[in-house]
Amino acid sequence: MSKDSSDLVSPSLEANLRALQGLYENCADVYYREFNMGKKKAFVAYIDGMVNIDQLDQHVLAPLMREGAADAADDAGGLPSILSVADAGPIATIDEGVSRLSGGSVLLFVDGAPRGFALGLAKWEKRSVEEPAAESIVRGPREGFTETLNVNTSMLRRKIKSPAMKIVPFEVGKLTRTKVLLVYVEGLAAESLIREVRERISRIDIDGILESGYIEGLIEDNPLSPFPQIQVTERPDVVSASLLEGRVAILVDGTPFTLIAPSTLFSMLQSPEDYYQRFMIGTLIRWLRYTFFLITLVLPSLYVAILTFHHEMVPTSLLLSIAKSREDIPFPALVEALLMEVSFEALREAGVRLPKQVGAAVSIVGALVIGQAATSAGLVSAPMVMVVAITGIASFMIPQYSTGIALRMLRFPIMFLAGMFGLLGLMLGVIAIVIHLCSLRSLGVPYLQPLAPMKGREMKDVLIRAPVWAMRTRPRLTGRSEPYRQPPGQRPKPPKGNDPS
């Protein structure tokens, strides 16, 4: 941003108009309206579709064009005082004006005035607040973030009303000039963490940010890992909970998906509903999820390994019935598994991309192809269909979609290893993954945090979901500010001693 004299707002109306028109050459959506304020000339500039025209007419143009307004305009600073617009501020440079203009403000220039004014009358079509489709829930708030940044921040502010919740703005992207907000709760998030995130965001030098995925890809610790190191959510309640744990959130304009960092593998495996339902079912579901996490990763490989190398490990009756159903299958178990897994992945991907009208047809065909037809055509054995189906269901059990993707990808190399070396290969693959997970960090926090390095106190939210009154401490992420959430003795119980009643 050069601050030379040509960039400054000039007192000459003509010069300003020319400057703007020069910048927005061939931009049909930029409108200029010239008018007279008494004797003075003035003009407003705005972008069509981003401005509330009604308010512009009523609260800006009408009072200005009335007689007498011109006197107020003599005193350049006095203009906002006669305009019934909440957000009306002066602008000193054309560049500043441009950024306000593209943000939906109306620019007002008056002849002879040394500064222009930006009037915040932005209004454009936005999606209403809806339940997030990808993170549905039985019990809990049903609102989800939208593409509009201020709607999102308002949702957060409604949840955490304390002024300790800070929102720091950034502008990222040379062309898109996307607004990026860093949100944290002062006193809970470690200073070092905030500094690090700030630094990483300001380091970004890119032409455009279209989704928070861009930011994620540019600030994560290990960009080559299949595992996501930053949690993504479109639920304000999840973001608020993370803020209260001392994490930071990064909101990006134009997408409902918000980044949460630092995050650990276990935070990826937690659903907000774990906390809203009673703690026993929360614990149980959590374990179910851990089990299916493993199943997604290794079940097809286990099946392949045992059927190709370790026949003695299956109970006899089971092996006999598998042998029966596999008798006419022309492929080795590995090929069979790959065939099914790949077609399942294809089906899933197609299901996401297809227009809704065709979707139903595809799912029917898919179910038939995968289930019935493949077995009766003798291409795939029935147990393999079972294995693939369970694996498919298991991968949907992981709340964090990107973690599910990581597992789905890693399933294939492990399957190859299992097909080549049996259980030995399977273990090799699993060990490699565990080593990798141990070495991962999310903004400096070890990815397997409460488990490795072991933090006994934090197991209350990993091995079990402790009752709310027992979760007294925050997870220790990078710092240790304000460790306690609540005083002890919150457990509800009948009053002791002589009850007067």
Added chain:
Amino acid sequence: MNRAGWRYPLALAALWCMGSLGLTGCWDRTEVNDLALITGAAIDRDEAGRLELTVQIFIPRASGGGGGAEPMSQKNGSTGNNNTFTRTAVGENIADAFSHLQGELSRALFWGHAEVIVFGEAAAKSGIRDHIDYLLRAPQPRERAFVYVSKGKAQDVLQLHSILERDTAEVLREMSKSKLALSVTLAELAAMLTDDAHSAVLPMLTIVPAPTFKQMDQALSFIDGLAVFKDDRMIGGTDSNAARGVLWLRNEIKRGIVTVHPVGPGSSVSLKLLKSSTRLIPRIEGDTWRMDVYIRTENDALQNTTRLNLTSNLQAMKQVEAEMNEEMKSQIRQALVAVQEGMKVDIFDFAGEFHRAYPVAWKKEKSRWDERFPNVEVRLHPNAKMLRPGLASIRSTVPDKEYAK
């Protein structure tokens, strides 16, 4: 060296390693489709003294593949099954016979699921140590396979048809698992043969011929009595009554029904055994070696056809318990007469008990154990408890008045 300098060879090395992985892969891969799964094996000795190995092989195609596509009605009906077939080969030892057998078959024979191993009587009598050596040494056969001796040829047992179960091997395995009779696994057999007593005992199979010619496939085999081994040779068998006594002594009886006659023949009480534990306490007093056998059992009354009121009459209960003790004693005596006095083989592991209790004395007497064993005095202390006499205190067939007498 600069970074770019070693990056290239490193990448090349990684690529080379990955490529070689692919080359070595799968060398020992065997699909289930290439396996002939052995469900059971029989070991016989023919007239010439050679070994006959018979294996029962599962036919995956027989019952019309699982595929899921075939309608269920195609399942073969009541005519038993042809899930399996048997194949016999002759050889010098198991390994030799096995290799001949493999030569005749298109698929790789797989021992991993052979759950029963049957020795023919002739093979058992000529010694089983060499066979056990193969079964334990080869990696595939299971140590948990159940071992039997059959009267006559062992292969006949495997060739029977099974109506209830998948195949005859499964029939035998299920019988052993139910623990109604003696069950011995390969590992246990090996342990018995190497124990102090150098003896072993295996369940004995008998084939019951089909009731009529029409129902040829209904012949079946069941465990009837025991085969007693001295060293590795079978030297005799016992009947099923004595077998029960052996089980008591070996603390292997887990379930069973005992019928006693507390008020003389004609009416009886049947007791269901819930729990039984046997303790052997060896004693050496001077030159007499003695074994005290304490047996505690807990029982339910299952049926009562006597006039005893088991519910209210404590005396009657004591009477039944005493009779039960007598019954246990008599069964054990039978076993002792047959085995200790008849065959003079220590299949109860008295040797081990003495060894543990009197290590010094044992060391001296170890070599003379075979002479010592028949003279060990066995004292029985059975202690039967009837826990649940049942709720019905009055037999419906006996009028109250008569009962009151």
